[in-house]
Amino acid sequence: MIPQSFEYHVPRTLEEASRLAAQFGADGKFLAGGHSLIPMMKLRLAAPKHLIDLTCLRDLAYIREEGEHVRIGALTTHFRIESSALLKEKCPLLPETAREIGDVQVRNRGTIGGNLAHSDPAADWPAAVLALEAELRAVSPRGERGMAAKDFFVDLMTTALASDEVLVEIKVPQLGHGTGAAYAKLHHPASGYAMVGVAAVIALRDNGAVERAAVGITGVGPKAYRAFAVETALHGKPATQAHLNAAAAHAAEGVDVNADLYASAEYRSHLARVYTRRALEAAVKRARAAATA
Amino acid sequence: MKIRMNVNGNWREDDVEPRTLLVHYLRDVAGLTGTHVGCETSICGACTVLLNQEAVKSCTVFAVQANGAQVTTIEGLAREGKLHPLQQSFWEEHGLQCGFCTPGMILVAHQLLCRNPHPTQEEIRKGLEGNLCRCTGYQHIVKAVQSAASKMSATEPVRAVAAAG
Numbered sequence: 001m002i003p004q005s006f007e008y009h010v011p012r013t014l015e016e017a018s019r020l021a022a023q024f025g026a027d028g029k030f031l032a033g034g035h036s037l038i039p040m041m042k043l044r045l046a047a048p049k050h051l052i053d054l055t056c057l058r059d060l061a062y063i064r065e066e067g068e069h070v071r072i073g074a075l076t077t078h079f080r081i082e083s084s085a086l087l088k089e090k091c092p093l094l095p096e097t098a099r100e101i102g103d104v105q106v107r108n109r110g111t112i113g114g115n116l117a118h119s120d121p122a123a124d125w126p127a128a129v130l131a132l133e134a135e136l137r138a139v140s141p142r143g144e145r146g147m148a149a150k151d152f153f154v155d156l157m158t159t160a161l162a163s164d165e166v167l168v169e170i171k172v173p174q175l176g177h178g179t180g181a182a183y184a185k186l187h188h189p190a191s192g193y194a195m196v197g198v199a200a201v202i203a204l205r206d207n208g209a210v211e212r213a214a215v216g217i218t219g220v221g222p223k224a225y226r227a228f229a230v231e232t233a234l235h236g237k238p239a240t241q242a243h244l245n246a247a248a249a250h251a252a253e254g255v256d257v258n259a260d261l262y263a264s265a266e267y268r269s270h271l272a273r274v275y276t277r278r279a280l281e282a283a284v285k286r287a288r289a290a291a292t293a
Numbered sequence: 294m295k296i297r298m299n300v301n302g303n304w305r306e307d308d309v310e311p312r313t314l315l316v317h318y319l320r321d322v323a324g325l326t327g328t329h330v331g332c333e334t335s336i337c338g339a340c341t342v343l344l345n346q347e348a349v350k351s352c353t354v355f356a357v358q359a360n361g362a363q364v365t366t367i368e369g370l371a372r373e374g375k376l377h378p379l380q381q382s383f384w385e386e387h388g389l390q391c392g393f394c395t396p397g398m399i400l401v402a403h404q405l406l407c408r409n410p411h412p413t414q415e416e417i418r419k420g421l422e423g424n425l426c427r428c429t430g431y432q433h434i435v436k437a438v439q440s441a442a443s444k445m446s447a448t449e450p451v452r453a454v455a456a457a458g
Contacts, residue, residue, distance in 0.1 A: 001333040001352075008294060008311035008357050031358075038353050039335055041312075051311070053358065079347075103423025104404060105338065108347040109354065190336060 003041035009052045014060075014166055017052055018140050022164035024050040030166065031055070032075055032114030035106050036123070060113070060168055065090060072170045074113020082107060090174050093181035093199060097128040100185050102192045113167045116152070119159050119223065121258065122193035126153055126224030128183060130216025131199035134172045140165040149216075156222040178211075179203040180286025184279035186219075186271055188262065194219035195263060196271040198227075198251070200279035202239065204287045210234045213247075215279070220272045221255040229253045230276060239284045248277035296360040300325065301369030311357050315349075316340040318356035319366055327367035327396050331425075338424030341397035342366050348404035350423070367396035370403070378444040379403060379437070388437030390428035397424050402438045410446055414439070 011017040021028050029048035031037060032055060040046040054060070060075040063084050070091050072081065081087060082098035101107055101115075101124050115125045116136065129136065129149040137146045138161055152160050161167060175181060185197040196219040203212040213234040218224040229250035237243045252269040259265040297306045300323055307322050319325045319342065328351060331339030335353040342351045343365040370377035379399045382388065389395045398421065405412060405420035412420060417438045418431075426434060 002314075003312045005310065005312055008355070034355070034358065035335065035353055038355070042314075042333065042352075055358070102335075103338070104401060104420060105341055105348050105350045105423045106335065108404075109349050192336075 001042045003038070004044060004047040006048055007050050009050060010056050011052060011054070012056060014057060014139055014168070015141070017054055017057065017166055018164050020050070020052050021166075022141065024052075025163060028052055028163070030114075030117070032117075033077065033110040034114070035102070035110040036114060036118040036120055054166065061111075063087060065174075068174055070094075070172045070174060072112060072172065074116075074167045074169060075111050076113075078102070078107035078110050078112065078115075079104070081112060091132070091172055093128055093132060093183060093201070094172070096181075097124050097183045097199065100124055100183060100187070100194075100197070106192070112170055116170070117159060117161060117167045119153055119157050120193070121156055121222055121224070122188070122195070122197075122219040123224070124183075124185065124194055124197050124218060127194075127197045127199040127216035127218040129170060129172075130224055130226050131181065131201045131214045132172050132216075133201075133214055134170050136167060137169040137171060138165040138167050144168070146171070150226050153223040153225070158223075175201065175290075176203060178205070178287055178291035180283045180288070180290055182279050182282030182286060184275045184282065186275060196220055196268065196275045198272070198275045198279040200276070200283040202234075202280065202283040202287045204239060204284070204291060206291075207238075208288075209236055209238050210243075213280075215251075215276065217251060217272060217276065220252055220257055220268055222258070225255065227251055227253075227276065230280075234280075239287075241281075244277055244280045244284065248273050248280060251276035294357055296357055298356075298359055298361070299363040301365060309356050311355060313356045314352055315342070315344075315354040315356045315359055315364075316351035318359075319351060319364070322356075325366050325368050329393055329396060331393070331397075336423075336425070337394070338397040338401060339394050341400045341424065343400055343403065346407070348401045365400070367399060370399065377403075378448070379406075379441040382437040382441035382444060383434070386433055386437035386440050388430065388434045390430050394424060394426045394428075398426070398434055402441065405438070406442055406445060411442060412438070 027049040060073040062073040135146040181201040186195040213231040215227040233247035251272040257265040329339040331337035
């Protein structure tokens with residue numbers, strides 16, 4: 001359980017961090033809260049020769065409202081998100097998701113940016129940012145760019161970030177009138193990771209039909225994904241239990257479903273459908289409450 | 294690499310390999326063996342310490358990441374030979390059997406009471422979710438935390454131990 005030796009670097013600026021990453025290439029790795037990376041290093045599943053610690057870049061830990069968006073710095077810890085009064089009011093799906101991550105010690109250290117950049121197939125944040133249609137912003141020597149969440153997760157622990165790009169911000173659109181969101185998760189009993197985690201955002205029309213549905217699912221496939229088949233099945237339909245059930249049946253459609261000691265692919269697909277239904281039900285309930293508020 | 298750390302109120306400087314985990318630094322370098330190594334996979338919570346007054350699993354933090362920080366271990370809780378109310382309550386309520394998980398339990402409970410001085414039983418259980426007891430003593434542990442909460446609110450507001458150190 002001792003990681004392989006590495007050199008430790010503490011850049012004082014984003015530019016320096018990016019330059020170091022470019023210099024080390026595949027031998028370098030950014031370190032944020034370390035709660036995904038350090039366990040992997042202890043198991044020697046990861047053995048970077050250079051660790052570039054980003055946590056001195058304190059400017060990257062913030063939560064603020066700007067126009068129609070909430071902006072969250074990549075180094076914001078899960079606990080800050082869980083306990084943010086602003087987010088509880090403006091984007092309650094984020095504190096609701098944060099609360100489901102690991103345990104209090106993990107939430108004190110782990111960061112939203114580190115979690116997303118690591119892109120563990122059973123991490124919680126990917127489902128939330130997919131359903132919220134968030135934009136993930138990154139900085140490199142070539143400048144700053146934004147990526148849609150749906151384009152960010154590429155494959156198992158692989159994102160659209162270049163090796164010298166630092167994820168700096170998660171930009172989340174605020175939910176409009178008549179919109180509700182929910183996260184439904186089955187915890188792995190030992191690790192706390194998601195056996196399956198489903199984030200759903202539902203916007204209802206005045207007549208009760210589904211105007212827009214966005215569903216992000218984690219824990220099921222090699223990477224978190226948008227369940228477009230579920231969304232399409234709901235579009236324009238009244239949000240009745242029968243329609244929610246029918247839509248949830250598509251939750252694992254076209255996905256190469258994970259199988260491990262704990263859950264076969266068949267069982268995980270079943271869980272995906274059940275938790276999708278639960279997330280949809282909760283989101284619809286909240287959308288109705290939001291419409292009458 | 295040279296690091297400087299305030300452990301239980303005392304600054305110390307040491308030269309460590311970057312891969313040294315904080316828990317090994319505390320036990321093997323600082324000689325504070327009250328912090329236990331349990332699962333080493335950030336699950337069991339036996340290695341919990343306060344890092345800048347926040348509970349962390351010290352098996353999942355490199356000592357170099359705590360450079361310049363304040364660390365409180367179980368050895369730093371008692372004041373002038375008098376047990377901290379949490380320690381006293383774990384004793385009185387039989388909150389331990391073998392005691393292996395106890396330092397971590399007490400420090401995570403400290404975190405809980407700093408943020409929420411009057412937790413419900415459910416909030417205590419949620420607050421302790423990252424700490425495992427293999428003697429299945431959770432009921433007594435929850436009682437101990439409840440007892441400490443009432444002791445602490447009766448005497449003085451909960452304040453961070455590290456600040457007092």
